[in-house]
Amino acid sequence: MSDAPPPLFPLFADLRGRRVLVVGGGAVARRKLEPLLAAGARVLVGAMRLEAEVAALWAAGRIDHVAGAFTPDWLEGAWLVVAATDDEGVNRAVAAAAEARRIWANVVDDLALSSYQSPARIERGPLQIAISSGGGAPMLARHLREKLETELDESLGALAALLLRERHRIRQRHPRLPGRRRFFDTLLAGPVAERFRAGDADGARAAFEAALAGAPRSRDVGSVALVGAGPGDPGLLTLRALRLLNQADVILHDRLVGPGVLALARRDADFIEVGKQAANHLVSQDGIHALMLEHARAGRRVVRLKGGDPFVFGRGGEELEFLHAHGIGFEVVPGVTAALACAAYAGVPLTHRDHAQSVRFVTAHCKASLDTLDWRALAQEKQTLAVYMGVAGLEAFRDRLLSHGRAATTPFALVENGSRPEQRVVTGTLRDLPALAARHAVQSPALLILGEVAALADTLHWFGPAPLAAATPAPAPPDTAIAA
Ligand code: SAH
Numbered sequence: 001m002s003d004a005p006p007p008l009f010p011l012f013a014d015l016r017g018r019r020v021l022v023v024g025g026g027a028v029a030r031r032k033l034e035p036l037l038a039a040g041a042r043v044l045v046g047a048m049r050l051e052a053e054v055a056a057l058w059a060a061g062r063i064d065h066v067a068g069a070f071t072p073d074w075l076e077g078a079w080l081v082v083a084a085t086d087d088e089g090v091n092r093a094v095a096a097a098a099e100a101r102r103i104w105a106n107v108v109d110d111l112a113l114s115s116y117q118s119p120a121r122i123e124r125g126p127l128q129i130a131i132s133s134g135g136g137a138p139m140l141a142r143h144l145r146e147k148l149e150t151e152l153d154e155s156l157g158a159l160a161a162l163l164l165r166e167r168h169r170i171r172q173r174h175p176r177l178p179g180r181r182r183f184f185d186t187l188l189a190g191p192v193a194e195r196f197r198a199g200d201a202d203g204a205r206a207a208f209e210a211a212l213a214g215a216p217r218s219r220d221v222g223s224v225a226l227v228g229a230g231p232g233d234p235g236l237l238t239l240r241a242l243r244l245l246n247q248a249d250v251i252l253h254d255r256l257v258g259p260g261v262l263a264l265a266r267r268d269a270d271f272i273e274v275g276k277q278a279a280n281h282l283v284s285q286d287g288i289h290a291l292m293l294e295h296a297r298a299g300r301r302v303v304r305l306k307g308g309d310p311f312v313f314g315r316g317g318e319e320l321e322f323l324h325a326h327g328i329g330f331e332v333v334p335g336v337t338a339a340l341a342c343a344a345y346a347g348v349p350l351t352h353r354d355h356a357q358s359v360r361f362v363t364a365h366c367k368a369s370l371d372t373l374d375w376r377a378l379a380q381e382k383q384t385l386a387v388y389m390g391v392a393g394l395e396a397f398r399d400r401l402l403s404h405g406r407a408a409t410t411p412f413a414l415v416e417n418g419s420r421p422e423q424r425v426v427t428g429t430l431r432d433l434p435a436l437a438a439r440h441a442v443q444s445p446a447l448l449i450l451g452e453v454a455a456l457a458d459t460l461h462w463f464g465p466a467p468l469a470a471a472t473p474a475p476a477p478p479d480t481a482i483a484a
Contacts, residue, residue, distance in 0.1 A: 008117065008134055016040035019077045023070055023094050024084035025050035028108050032082045035118070037062060046074045047085075072097035080116075083107040111135040120145040125157025126164050150239050151246070155196040162192075162208060173212055187211055194223075198331055222249075222296040224323055226316050228309040228335015229253070233345075233419040234260040236336045244333065245269075249300035252291055255282070256307030256445060258420065265303075285315065289322045296328045307445075309337035313363045313388050337361070339386035342418035342447040346425045346467070347460030355452035356384040364389040364397050379404035384451035391442050395434040401450075406430060411455035413467065416446040421464070427457050428470040440468050 020036050022029050025047030033054065036043050044064045045054060058065045066074060070090050075081060081103055083094040088110075095113040098105035107113035119130035120141040129148060131141040163170070174180040187193070192211060195204035225244045230236035237245075245251065245265035253262065255275025262271065272291065274283040283291070288304075295302045310316030310332060323330045339361050343350045350359040362378065364370055364387055378385060379401055389397065391414075402408060408431035416424045428436045430450065437446075449457075457467050 005134070008132055010119075010130065010132070011116075012128070012130070013039075013080070015080070017042060018079045019044060021046060021074055021078040021081040022084060023047065023074070023081065023090065024086075025054050025065075026084070026086070027051060028086075029082070029084040030054050032084055032108065032118075033057065033063065035121075036082075041080075044074065044078070046070060070094055072101075075101055075103055078103055081105045083113070122148050122152060123157070124152060124154065125161045127156055127160035150242060153197055153243055155193070155199070158196045158201060158204070159188075159193055162196075162204070163187075166208070166212075169212065173214075183211070222298065222300045222302060223329035223331070224292050224296050224302045224304055224319075225331050225333060226304045226310045226319060227306070227333040228314075228337075229257045229261045229305050229307055230336040231308055231338050231341035231419045232256075232258040232260070232417065233341070234258070234264055236341060236419060237261060237264065238333060238335070240333045241335065244301075244303050245305070247301055248303040250295045251303045251305055252288065252295075253305040254307050257305050261305075269303075285318065289319065292319065292323065293326055293328065296323075306335070307338070308341070309335040312337040312339075312361060338388060338418060338445070338447045339449075342415035343386070343449060345419045345423060345463040346413050346415045346449070346457045347462055348413050348449050348453055348457045349460075350384050350386065350449070350453065352453050352456070355456075356382055359384040359386060359451075362387045364393050366390075366393070367396070370396055370400065373400075375400050375404040379406040381407065381410070382452065384449060384453050387448040387450065389446075389448060390444055391437055391446050394437050394448070397448075398430055398433045401430060410450060411452060412448060412450045413454040413457040414442055414446055414448050416442050418445075418447060419463075423464040425457055425461065425464075425467040427454065427467040432470060436468075436470060 015036065016039070018041055020041040020043050022032060022036070022043055022045045025045055029045065029047070030051060030053050033043060033045070042064070044066060045058070046066045048068065050058060050065065054063070057063045070093060075097055081094060081098045083091040083105065085091055091107045091110060091113060095105050095107050099115065104116040105114060106116050106118060111117070114135070117132060117135050119132045120138070121131070122129040122145055131144050133141045170180065170183065174183050187208070190211070191207040192204050195207050227241045227244055229241065242264060248266055248269045250270045250272065251265055252272050252274050255273060265271075274288050274291065292302055292304060304319060306314045306316065308314065311334070316332065320330055320332070339350070351357060360378070360383065362373065362385055364373065370393065387397065408429065410430040412428060412430060412433055414426040414433070414437055424440070424442070426436050426440050426442060458469055461467055
């Protein structure tokens with residue numbers, strides 16, 4: 001048997017209108033004040049001096065203050081005390097005086113002197129999750145907190161608030177526990193929670209009223225979330241994307257979505273690769289539409305996962321129009337688009353007070369897209385072009401820009417596999433763009449950043465190997481043709 005102490009007893013205390021003493025007026029005390037005030041406590045701060053923000057709270061009448069050295073009579077009427085001074089002797093005296101009066105005391109960062117501890121917390125409105133390691137491993141508690149923060153949707157707060165407000169009506173309608181339990185089950189898995197997640201408070205309320213009235217549930221209809229997966233680095237996923245990936249029944253993903261991102265998704269979801277490769281079409285756009293419809297109509301939660309952002313050269317608009325026309329509910333989660341990710345990971349600020357006041361996202365994947373671009377506008381200087389393109393079109397792209405007057409010396413940075421471990425960046429000037437891309441055998445996916453700012457990559461790069469600049473000696477000539 002180990003001689004570990006017994007576990008702490010968890011407690012959520014109602015501090016409204018109750019006196020809490022905080023001893024100490026510095027930065028540590030300030031951090032302790034905020035949750036106490038949020039809980040409605042009447043806080044008395046006893047301290048020699050108040051640091052500026054604490055003094056401001058006092059001036060605003062939000063706390064009371066007693067100046068000077070600690071004396072036990074400060075504890076008069078207190079339910080709880082926090083000792084947050086940097087003087088161990090004072091902290092010890094506070095703890096002893098509190099113990100004698102049976103007042104719970106927390107001495108910041110001193111387990112032995114504390115009779116209560118404040119847990120790591122996750123808050124969603126009235127819903128709170130408190131984590132304690134018994135004081136032995138606060139880092140572990142904090143780590144868990146971060147994990148749960150990413151997993152628990154913000155909208156849980158609104159849901160918890162609704163349930164708190166309506167608890168009497170729910171009880172009246174379902175006086176017996178089994179019925180109440182079933183009601184909550186359908187509530188949490190059904191449209192009420194779903195409407196809150198979609199940011200539709202009115203819809204959630206209406207769904208709640210319908211559920212309470214015992215309206216028969218409409219047949220389960222699935223929905224589609226159009227989710228941006230970012231450029232490859234899983235760290236660039238949004239929290240919302242991560243949550244949806246963990247709730248999905250079916251994930252329809254592009255080829256561009258990296259394995260690191262897919263590894264974060266729910267294991268037993270159905271993964272269907274629908275990506276399109278320039279030459280080798282896996283599933284046509286119509287086929288993608290049909291798959292979304294089939295799975296949504298079967299009541300499944302479908303995530304349509306796209307590289308980068310779904311609305312930037314991702315045909316996301318067409319997919320939503322299709323879903324709308326077929327009455328399927330949807331939501332859209334933005335992703336970090338290739339232009340933003342490649343710029344960040346290559347050290348190229350897309351705008352810069354000295355070099356560029358605007359930035360354009362351009363696609364130049366095929367000849368038709370080259371013909372429809374406004375070349376005169378693109379050739380203007382002091383602007384940045386972020387060009388989503390196959391590397392095969394670089395020569396035509398350069399020629400058109402030059403013939404419309406963009407300087408041959410305009411810097412570029414060509415970013416291959418931006419944000420991924422195998423990222424490469426080639427820098428140079430517009431004149432040499434196709435030759436340098438060929439020399440370094442740049443492959444798709446690659447994003448071209450053209451404009452004065454691109455030169456900054458040579459000094460501001462920080463991720464992966466340094467840019468292959470024009471002066472870099474050529475590698476052995478590639479023996480394969482450059483891929484499109
Ligand atoms: N919706 C996507 C773009 C799809 S078009 C987004 O918002 O990023 C595909 C083009 O995006 C590729 O040809 C390439 O030019 C660019 N691209 C996507 N991911 C990239 C990456 N990791 N590195 C460089 N370019 C990328």
